[in-house]
Amino acid sequence: MTALELTPAWDKVFPHSDKVEHSKITFHNRYGIELAADLYMPKHAPKNGRFKALAVAGPFGAVKEQASGLYAQTLAERGFLTIAFDPSFIGESGGSPRAVASPDINTEDFSAAVDYLSTRHDVDPDGIGIVGICGWGGLALNAAANDPRIKATVASTMYNMSRVTANGYFDAEDSPTQRNAKRAQLAKQRTEDYAKDDYARAGGVPAPEALPEDAPQFLKDYAAYYKTPRGYHARSVNSNDGWNATSALPFMNMPLLSYIDEIENPVLLIHGEKAHSLYFSKAAYDKLEHGVNPANKELMIIPGASHTDLYDNFKYIPFDAIEAFFDRNL
Template sequence: MTDSYTFELDENVDRTPVRFKNRYGIEIAADLYVPKNATGKRPTLAVSGPFGAVKEQSAGLYANEYARRGYVALAFDPSFTGESGGDVRDVASPDIYTEDFSAAVDFLGLQDIVDRERIGVQAICGLSGMALTATAADSRIKAVATASMYDMSRSMSRGYKDSYTPEQRQKVVDYLSRQRWIDAENGTFARGSHEVPFDADGNPAPIDRVLPETLPEGADPITSSFFDYYRTERGYHPRSINSNTVWTATTPMAFFAFPTVSNIDMLAPRPALLVAGADAHSRYYSEDVQALAPDNVELVIVPDADHVDLYDRKDRIPFDKLDEFFTKNLA
């Protein structure tokens, strides 16, 4: 790790911190990656994700690799997180997060080195649903790719593999609703897990960290893989929610109210490439989206890769395939 980045900047890439505002007036912090000595108008990508991560982690790694391959790439922190603006901190909104992608396109389209007609989006993990939603609503985005896609609205409101019963869903809604009274009375915002587990009695039992400070013996494989990235030198960052803390407790309410990926039929004619690990617990999200729009959504399954491998394992991330996809569709 150098200067709080979890990866080495390529010697043929320049990185510049930049700032711009979304249409809600929130200042977005980003890093602009440009090939050294680049000239002319370049194909360009806005990059963000995972949910609860920061631009110095996998988003920056992807942007760095794309710039090495000749793209202009912008890795940004979504509103309320990392170095971006927005108060309260560490709250998420499917609407505002979707807007952040379009705001990134606003910014990129004003740069002399960017070809406005060749702008795409790359999202990782939990920002993928918002990236697909943004692309369906913003025709300036000509192509979108995702890696280890999570649909955060579906995850929060329905549980893993839609495992919440109707009764459990209502219990989560009741918990979130009561929490709003508590926050209003206290004049502050409590913290709690964005994906709400249940206790032995069948009641919501939110936890106070995304990941434990230390990995317990016998931890399940999913927790272990996330821990290995966010809580170790491999991917730890002091501003990452996933590395250190947890979201505001009422964050899931907006994701119950506003499902992402619901307008996938509006994506065409813009193409999408979804990349998922063969062993990823999240693989079904990509498969289900591809099934909804098979004519313009391509699915690539990476052998011997789990969900987190596609954050930073460059020997498993299919960058050649991603490059081929964007070269063709940002022509």
């Protein structure tokens, strides 16, 4: 594994809290990819010397200096040892080619974070939870279905990346004909990428001024986060030139959330009332409700909140409820 180059300076889109200690750490997944993370540690250790711990990732196309770091730092202020990590192939984490997303490898990234936390002397291995934001909310549920070491899961403003990739927004492209057209286009792109020995990018979030007036509000909301000082980061996939275009192929072919009805441990889904993506959490909750242990599953809908409000808006992110959820279940 190649040694990662980690930025020593504070370069988050949110201010540093003096209530926690911050450091950089690395860990590897079972594919041998080295991942980079920010570790946030409360200044006061618990009486037994072992913290309850959380691994945080997302949104899809973001880096740990954005929303996941904000969640991790805030939850560390509330007493949890937390890490916000860059998934494989993006940010400061390793993996080549760059800007690749994978339903398998990115699910594995969550379990690799649990590997790391489970082996720290100052963490209770039976007290580890995860938080996934946006697309990593769906990946968090996927990881929880596969890894019983994850004792509690929060998915905030969740996307099901398989569903939106295969079916389009609001399932408007849910037909074999439309999927086959996408497959043909992406297969052609694979040939071109191989011939050039390079990978075309899908394009990041457009700048606000590049959007037409009739653009959907959620696209305007993304632009207002990723392309302005509020959320822009130089290493963010969405803030710049986007994912490797052919990353869409495995999400179309290998659906996420197939076994979430078998999650035995607690799950809290959080979504904004006005979010265009609310249907993803509603569908996931319906499956959890009809699963093996529906009693410990909850869907919290935040009045008035949009999708991106749950990235960084303290007016809407229910940190009290998240803290209470993990206190109960870790």
